[in-house]
Amino acid sequence: MGNSHDQLPAPNDTVDIRLISSESNWIEGAAIQQLQKTAELNGMRAVAGMPDLHPGRGYPIGAAFFSVGKIYPALVGNDIGCGMSFWQTTLKLSKLKLDKLAKSLSDIEQPLSEDWDEEVRDGKIGKNILNDEFDRSLGTIGGGNHFAEFQAIDRIENQALFEEAELNKNFTYLLVHSGSRGLGQSILSEHVTQHNHNGLQESCDDFSAYMAKHDEAVRWAELNRELIARRFMQAVRCEGRPILDVNHNLVSPVEVSGSTGWLHRKGATPSDNGLVIIPGSRGDYSYLVKPVEETAHRSLFSLAHGAGRKWARGDCKARLDKRFSSEDLLRTKLGSRVICGDKELLYDEAPEAYKRCDDIIQSLIDEGLIEVVARLRPVLTFKTQGRCDK
C-alpha cells in the first residue's frame, strides 16, 4: 500500500502528522518540510497533508491543520472562502458549439451591470453580507488558479451514486473556482499588520473580530461563485441548478478525537459535507466523488482540492516556451478550448505544471476516503483576460 497514511516524525509526541499519499504520487520534499514546520506552531495538535500537497509561502498548500485554543489566520491565507461550485446546466451537450460558446463569454470579466443590482442586493441580504467595499468584484472570477469551466460527464463510475445525485450525461456542467477576491486579502493584511504570523488566542477580542470577518468573507465567496455561475449561464443562454458548493480555504470549529478546537483548511476540501469535486488541470479530467464518512477522521475530515502543482508559478514559462507557443496552449489534449488573455498565466496554469489528477484520486481511494461517482472532461476553460491596460 506504499507510504499511504504514513506517520511522519513529529516535533513532539502530542502532534500527529500524517500524509495521505500512495507510492505513485510524487510530493515535493519542501512541502513536507513546511508541513512539519507548521506542526510546531503553538497549540497545533494534528496536521494532515493531502495528496496534492505542494509548497506555499511558508506554509504548505493542500493540507488541514487542527489546533486547540488558538487559530492561525496566515494558515488560511488571503483567499478566505475560496472553493468550488458545480452546476448542472440545461445546455444539451450534443448541441454545444465551441466557437459560439467562446464568443458569448466576451464581456464576462467586467463588473456586473445594473441589471444584476437586485440579485446582488438580495444575495447579500440573504447571506448577511454588510461589506460593500468589494462589490465591484462580485461576479468576477479573478486571476491565479481561478477559472470557470464547462464540462461533460466523461464516464460514470458509480451508477447508483450518479442516479442518487440526479445527474444526466446529456447535459453540460459548469465548474466555478473562485473566492473572496480583494475582501479576503484585506482581512489577512489587517491581521498580519497587527499580529504578523502569530496566532490569535481564543479568548482575545481580535480572535472574534477576525472570525466575524472571516465568516463574512466565506459567505461573500459563496455568493461570488453563485453570481459567476448565473452570469456564465445567462451569457450562454441556459439555466442550471447547483449540485454542490464547497470551500477549501477556511478555519472552522470542530471536534477531533474528543478535543474541541479549530480546523484550518488550506487547499483542503471538506469531506464532512456531501459530494465534492476534485478538479484536474484544464487539460485533465476532474472527478465528482463521495467522501466516505467512516474514514473521514483519518485525513482530518479533508480531501485534496485539485491535482496539485508540480512546478512553481513563474518557473512554468521558461520550462514550456520551447515546446509550446501561447497559441498551442489554447487547446488541450482532451480536445477542450482555453480562453485566457494573460500569456504568463497561460503557462503558469498549463496542464504540464500540474500532477496527474488520477494519482491524486488513487491516493484517496487507497486510503479508503472516497468513492468516485463520475469522471468529467473539460470542454471550455475560461480564465482571466488579464489587466485592461495590457
Place this chain on the structure above:
DNA sequence: ATGTGC
C-alpha cells in the same frame, strides 16, 4: 491570491 506594482 490581489479592482496586483515599477
